[in-house]
Amino acid sequence: MADTKPDKPGFLSRLFGRKADTPTVPEPSPTTPQAGGEPEAMPSPPTTGADDLAAAPSTVTTASPDTPEASKTPPELAGADLQPVEGLDPEGTNPQEPLPRIVTEQGAELRPDITAADLPAFEPAPAEITPEAKPAPAHGWWQRLTEGMRRTSSSLSDSVTGLFTKRKLDAATLEELEDALVQADLGVPTAMRITEAISSGRYNKEISPQEVKAILAGEVEKTLQPVAQPLVVDRSKKPFVILMIGVNGAGKTTTIGKLSQKFRSQGLKVMLAAGDTFRAAAIEQLKVWGERVGAPVLSREQGADAAGLAYDALQEAKANGSDVLLIDTAGRLQNKAGLMAELEKIVRVVKKFDPSAPHATLLVLDATVGQNAISQVELFQKAAGVTGLVMTKLDGTARGGILVALAEKFRLPVHFIGVGEGVEDLEPFTARDFAKAIAGIEG
Numbered sequence: 001m002a003d004t005k006p007d008k009p010g011f012l013s014r015l016f017g018r019k020a021d022t023p024t025v026p027e028p029s030p031t032t033p034q035a036g037g038e039p040e041a042m043p044s045p046p047t048t049g050a051d052d053l054a055a056a057p058s059t060v061t062t063a064s065p066d067t068p069e070a071s072k073t074p075p076e077l078a079g080a081d082l083q084p085v086e087g088l089d090p091e092g093t094n095p096q097e098p099l100p101r102i103v104t105e106q107g108a109e110l111r112p113d114i115t116a117a118d119l120p121a122f123e124p125a126p127a128e129i130t131p132e133a134k135p136a137p138a139h140g141w142w143q144r145l146t147e148g149m150r151r152t153s154s155s156l157s158d159s160v161t162g163l164f165t166k167r168k169l170d171a172a173t174l175e176e177l178e179d180a181l182v183q184a185d186l187g188v189p190t191a192m193r194i195t196e197a198i199s200s201g202r203y204n205k206e207i208s209p210q211e212v213k214a215i216l217a218g219e220v221e222k223t224l225q226p227v228a229q230p231l232v233v234d235r236s237k238k239p240f241v242i243l244m245i246g247v248n249g250a251g252k253t254t255t256i257g258k259l260s261q262k263f264r265s266q267g268l269k270v271m272l273a274a275g276d277t278f279r280a281a282a283i284e285q286l287k288v289w290g291e292r293v294g295a296p297v298l299s300r301e302q303g304a305d306a307a308g309l310a311y312d313a314l315q316e317a318k319a320n321g322s323d324v325l326l327i328d329t330a331g332r333l334q335n336k337a338g339l340m341a342e343l344e345k346i347v348r349v350v351k352k353f354d355p356s357a358p359h360a361t362l363l364v365l366d367a368t369v370g371q372n373a374i375s376q377v378e379l380f381q382k383a384a385g386v387t388g389l390v391m392t393k394l395d396g397t398a399r400g401g402i403l404v405a406l407a408e409k410f411r412l413p414v415h416f417i418g419v420g421e422g423v424e425d426l427e428p429f430t431a432r433d434f435a436k437a438i439a440g441i442e443g
């Protein structure tokens with residue numbers, strides 16, 4: 001992928017970030033999860049075959065009945081566990097009653113009658129989201145990224161300046177630099193490679209902090225280059241099924257909204273599945289996004305079987321000729337076996353409908369979690385077969401260095417980075433930009 005960067009007019013004037021120029025979608029308050037709380041409370045309906053999955057009632061809606069009250073997931077909730085839903089059987093031992101249909105205020109109980117004719121018209125478009133294809137910049141995403149990475153880059157920068165100003169390169173200096181790089185979450189192998197590159201041919205000589213930063217950026221870019229891959233929608237798969245997974249509050253639902261917007265702007269017909277059936281607010285949140293980006297949302301009542309819903313959504317998306325189906329899922333801690341089994345079940349059931357699906361399983365990672373991302377990738381990969389990563393919240397107080405360690409360890413494609421809460425705040429991942437942001441190289 002080419003590392004094209006947008007022009008950055010007025011860079012200095014915008015250095016301190018922009019005011020949100022795209023309104024953010026209000027987030028409903030999540031059910032307060034308790035960190036480390038014990039009960040594995042995802043409703044676990046009885047194991048179902050594909051036949052009875054399709055029988056449960058679902059609703060396709062093109063409009064949200066209500067705009068949920070705006071709130072943000074506080075950082076401390078990210079990675080927290082789920083709360084039990086009252087009245088549900090967390091063990092999944094009792095069969096659930098068939099759920100009543102949901103009818104929106106508009107009476108939008110469209111399923112099973114929805115047809116392609118009910119959906120907005122679409123233009124044919126290229127199916128690959130690349131940096132070249134993105135809309136004109138003007139959102140200051142680079143400023144947001146560099147600001148978000150400031151914590152990492154300035155601590156690295158301080159170390160580099162402290163270590164390399166008017167000092168000859170020796171073993172102690174290199175060791176200290178390696179420590180600083182590991183501290184910045186870059187991982188031991190990358191840190192070693194960087195220090196080797198810096199020392200090569202320069203031992204016992206002076207090297208300027210600027211030179212060190214340039215080598216650092218170059219080595220980080222080398223590590224990231226192979227994983228910086230666009231998300232390619234295979235148009236021969238109709239629908240192209242994207243499953244979004246991750247821990248609580250990572251940004252799955254928001255990223256679905258942002259991605260849908262990109263797909264829609266490329267003329268793709270998009271459908272959403274409200275697979276986070278755990279919280280009513282999560283269903284509403286997805287409906288708000290669906291309404292905003294013009295994508296119908298298939299939902300069931302809170303507590304419904306997420307796997308069954310995914311199956312329904314596939315059927316529906318196939319029937320109405322959708323190009324892309326994005327399936328939202330409930331956030332879950334990667335070390336909760338019961339919740340991960342639920343995810344496995346969703347994948348299994350989706351495969352019953354289409355053995356090649358999900359065509360992309362995107363793990364959404366919150367850039368502020370640091371090292372925990374490693375076990376998230378490991379365990380979500382095992383349960384659901386991650387095909388690509390999206391790292392969100394790189395505009396906050398990010399610990400983006402972890403992306404370098406992940407690239408080194410897992411070599412999974414990184415498709416996008418989230419740099420804000422707005423619908424446009426999702427950027428294709430480019431190795432050079434990210435490497436420069438880490439090294440604190442401007443522009």
Ligand SMILES: Nc1nc2c(ncn2[C@@H]2O[C@H](COP(=O)(O)OP(=O)(O)OP(=O)(O)O)[C@@H](O)[C@H]2O)c(=O)[nH]1
Nearest residue numbers: 072073248249250251252253254331393418419420
């Ligand atoms: N600053 C910033 N905030 C983000 C970004 N992506 C998501 N958020 C915010 O993070 C919070 C959680 O996002 P959600 O999309 O609800 O996360 P989720 O993974 O769906 O959460 P659960 O459904 O609870 O598991 C919301 O307040 C989002 O607006 C990002 O790139 N930058």
Ligand SMILES: [Mg+2]
Nearest residue numbers: 252253276282
């Ligand atoms: Mg969500």
